[in-house]
Amino acid sequence: MNFNVIGESVNRSDAIAKVTGKARYSEDYSESDMLVGKVLRSQYAHAIIKNIDVSKAKALDGVKAVITHKDLSKIKFATAGHPWSLDPSHRDVEDRLILTDKARFVGDAIAAVVAEDELIAQKALELIKVEYDVLPAVFNAKESIQPGAPIIHEEKPDNIISSFGANIGDIDEEIKNADYIFTGEYETSAVQHCHMENQSAYAYKDSSDRIVIVTSTQIPHIVRRIVAQALGLPWGKVRVIKPYIGGGFGNKQDVTIEPLTAAMSLAVNGEPVRLTLTREEVFVDTRTRHAMLFNIKTAVSKDGYLKGIYMSNLVNNGAYASHGHSIAMSAASKFRPLYNFSAIKVEPKTIYTNLPVAGAMRGYGIPQICFALESHLDDIAKSLNIDPIEFRENNFINIGHTDKLSNLVVRSFGLKECVKKGKELINWNEKKEKYKNQSSDKRRGLGMACFSYFSGTHPVALELAGARIVMNQDGSCQLQVGATEIGQGSDTVFSQMAAEIIGIPFDMIHIVSMQDTDITPYDSGAYASRQTFVTGAAVKKAATEVRNKVLKIASKKTGLSADELDIINGDIIEKRLNGFICTIEDISMEAFYNRIDAEPITSDVSENVRMNAIAYGVTFAEVEVDIITGKIEVLEIYNVHDSGTIINPKLAEGQVQGGVSMALGYALSEKMIFDNKTGKLLNNNLLDYKLQTILDTPNIGVAFVETYDPGASFGQKSLGENPAISPAPAIRNAVLDATGVAFNKLPMNPQAVYEKFKEEGLI
């Protein structure tokens, strides 16, 4: 395809705003004299709240309100950031109160104070007396589903939230007839998103008795709905505004603080109340990535073909359902259009425990299943003594592959090219040869891992997006989308798309970056790597409408048909001879001011995208393992992506670098550590919780194989979450290559590596 603006590495539309500090976030909009909210949290992992005495707290000077579950409605609501479903069986699990009447994890919110300032609020919290009836607690998913385990929610006495998986073909038959059977157990840990901006919101009642919430969210329209549900209000009575946000990574695809913030404001007659979580609170009472435990059994033919795969998956969901029911299902879906299995059976169990709540996080279950599967494939290849790349390539699906459950068709498949490119970038063959026989304490190895990922949630959920374009007199345009810029650069790529279609330079698109549910076109928000694909279709539709309106006026002006005209770089052109006719400004001035038929050029559209596009990619990693200390150093790492058309290469590269660096932490250092007895999070801060720093991070190589997906508005496919998926298994496979030791549990931090090496007799 020939594009003018798409494919260019234009600067982010928010670059200057962010670099100069002009970008305003939720807290920048709140005012210094606002009332402040603070939350009292349970110190017990599982306890009935027998009594709460708030009288002393209420009496404290400067305290405006103290609320507990007794002051609020008993409506249970779901928090996951999904579009609402008209089908009740398709809705999220409603298991949450704004303030709970039973603590289900250490940190569960049981009371809230509204005060004149933070210090007073903090003092008031200390004056609240809670009488607990402490119950036995369970933290481990396996234990939680044993008979006699503590029941966390009465509605689910077996502690199982959901067990919806996948079943294609006849797995039993495949296993029965297999030449080889391979089994393996793989385990991942709970980690945290660690977005720079903590959850922060403020709420007030406007003069029409509506609740207004300004919040750092990925999903303003969904926040509106859930707050209304939690408070029992008509949905139109809630208005949500999303300013710039400092990262989300899925944690802000959930409704965490907004219903409580609104309830706190209502407790003080609608006065503005601000609630900003501390980092410690973010760790315990927002969301985490699910810890999962996979058991895999794979049938392989003697010539190295994958025949059938069975995976069980125990998913530790923590104390409330959140996204729980759908992440395991997502994991069971998105890996499927990758290898040619005749039979696939995935049996997940998503399980309540008395831990902080797991929810959406970049990759939505796929980093976990990809770790399990891609580790397992290397284990098989090693057993069969086949090159792991060749083994995978032999089993790749191809264009035209149709997933038997979702009926999604693979319309573009650049994975083979990705693997080829990655192999070259890391110099695979030469290094493989070189590292064949190592015996020193520092051993090097190569590993790789592939993944497939979807673009949005179709056909599981509704994929609706809206876009509105308003042309100014000078031909420049404002673009409004309900989709949210959360740092990923979506505002910029939408602007490129609109400029491309209309035929004007990029800087003539003024993106309206702030979403306001009162006026912003409806879009469910930033998640599932959907926006470039789904919202892109809406932007294309809106821009096409604008373009057609421009051409219609130009056509009237010239007597030429619209087909004979084009818009290039803001000029109206006669196509055949490439002759300049007038500027787009001339046309827009007509549209604004022609006395007979003035009608300013705008479009306000919605697009229901009933389509998906499957993106692919691969990570190649080279590691050096220090056998003595257990330290794994990633020497080189390359992510090569087939995400269809790349709208903005520079932003795409940044997206991949961010995703890979996140995955490096997932592979090597990050883990939420809970006290075995109390369930208390021991590393609830950025000192004890080991994020990768810039010093830990190698150069991250990024490459793209540009396919053109015919189902997409510009050939594009997902890229947002994708880079975070395959680095962990690639590194794990490189360690296997270097040391012969198979790490089946994340993270591979020095302590774990050291212990494993001891166990395996390396030291």
Place this chain on the structure above:
Amino acid sequence: MNFNVIGESVNRSDAIAKVTGKARYSEDYSESDMLVGKVLRSQYAHAIIKNIDVSKAKALDGVKAVITHKDLSKIKFATAGHPWSLDPSHRDVEDRLILTDKARFVGDAIAAVVAEDELIAQKALELIKVEYDVLPAVFNAKESIQPGAPIIHEEKPDNIISSFGANIGDIDEEIKNADYIFTGEYETSAVQHCHMENQSAYAYKDSSDRIVIVTSTQIPHIVRRIVAQALGLPWGKVRVIKPYIGGGFGNKQDVTIEPLTAAMSLAVNGEPVRLTLTREEVFVDTRTRHAMLFNIKTAVSKDGYLKGIYMSNLVNNGAYASHGHSIAMSAASKFRPLYNFSAIKVEPKTIYTNLPVAGAMRGYGIPQICFALESHLDDIAKSLNIDPIEFRENNFINIGHTDKLSNLVVRSFGLKECVKKGKELINWNEKKEKYKNQSSDKRRGLGMACFSYFSGTHPVALELAGARIVMNQDGSCQLQVGATEIGQGSDTVFSQMAAEIIGIPFDMIHIVSMQDTDITPYDSGAYASRQTFVTGAAVKKAATEVRNKVLKIASKKTGLSADELDIINGDIIEKRLNGFICTIEDISMEAFYNRIDAEPITSDVSENVRMNAIAYGVTFAEVEVDIITGKIEVLEIYNVHDSGTIINPKLAEGQVQGGVSMALGYALSEKMIFDNKTGKLLNNNLLDYKLQTILDTPNIGVAFVETYDPGASFGQKSLGENPAISPAPAIRNAVLDATGVAFNKLPMNPQAVYEKFKEEGLI
């Protein structure tokens, strides 16, 4: 017509916001640490600025910038709040610089300071040294057009801005053949709007290098255009936001402080700068109502029919053109569809003088011409010894009357009914009889005066309006209009219109009251009493689109045709049997969440209204005149209006009361007094300038005669400016009735009345 929501006196949508102080105005949005702008003004009425030395001001600690005309472009621009015209001959006069290089009135802006606070700014102003070359000045319109008068703008050496009037029929012939000829001279004074909120704005450059201006304006989209023109920028590079505003009355239908505020911000690299005028500055450097001097010659038949009228009109426009060219023309137009003249000739001259600039003010020239005409008619009736009401009634036009110049057709005419009602309300006949022979020092009298007024500016200017509606899941809707709420209640009536058409309760419409040129549908703004009529048509169009979308879904759901369905009070009804089908919420939920064809219900429309509707009304007044002190007391006053359908009777009544109270000041006390020698305004504050207070104000009686204008979306006609038009001549005619003395000059303040009584020998 049967309406459900229209015609109801629902509460203003901003009532609570305004009463509780939650409504936020420009200054409420500005921040305490913003830089502050201050303006240096000429002390001379006419002077060339030979030199300005700003070095000491610049050197003052805390001063960020000092600018003069030398720092700015030399682009001359027009300030009047009219839609742009593609026809250059139809544009406003471009005679203004942001900061002038020649002072043309006392108060003309010649330099501006940006400083950390107001005190520093004020000190800096005092440090600027200006060398003037003082020129002779002229303040009187008559003198200004004499040969040899000082030339105020080189481009107009005769000081005449415009002399466009009206000429219908053959006035010379009518006068030649007349049975009677009556002549008279009538004069009005310059007055000020005295809106509660002074002009206030702040400007900054956003991170995309665009200028953002938050300002108290009636015309945000026009401010955008004019600021761009003044600064020489593409129009899309300017964004204007209008919060709540504290009154405008036409003074904010002009661009006064915005270009300077933007220029001040640009002088400090786009940092936010606030400029708020003091009341003293508002008096001298915003706009005034034009002082006009009419000379009338009228041909009347012996049986009391008006045959022809000739009016000359000297219009004192002050130092810059502003609206000057069009107000005299408006005056020459809007009185025409009232009496059956065979010939009308109006010859205005709009004249530059060295006084503060006259511009738009409620009534736009008609209060002046109405004072002249309706006084003149009473003078004729008195001479002919005909009852002034009967005299007028005999000469009224009727339905079907077509104005020969504008081709406007009178499609509704309730004036006769208005007169009848007013006569009854004031008890005309009985009191006339009672007051026949008075000789005490306190004499009572009755007077009345009629007027006609247009609804918007068609066919003179483009009448474009936009409306956007976004339906929420619960069936409530946000309504966005480019038209501006300036206190008149337009937000409320637009909401009623939308609720009426869609079929939902009033409180299910959430009006978006703040206009933002980036996203608000285009509308030229609040002026010419156009909004209910013009924007009302756009709101109806948008609401109809929404209604049709709702019915389409309901139709699909039920299998009934849309014609068989209705929406009443938020319910979808089967019309024939009045059967409940579902709520509008059910329909909207389908629109949002149906997996197959979800498409949230919105509309975003523009309407080019090529239509006008002529409104009518009459004032009846009873006065008591104190012959000794010259004090005129208005005992009773009634305004009866034919404004077509009354959308909200309570708001309409408030509108009339405000307009009449404004006119009471115009009649009895208000006048800008200029020093004869220096041209300096002597009463530039609310102590010396005599506004009517609540204690001066009688009960104001309000009544309506509801006609239905078939050219309007709901039968409605203008009402905004109308109430301010006819009280002054009605009071003047009542004074004539009481005392036999004809006051032909406004205001009739005690001093003027006393002097006139002495002159006439009453005292």
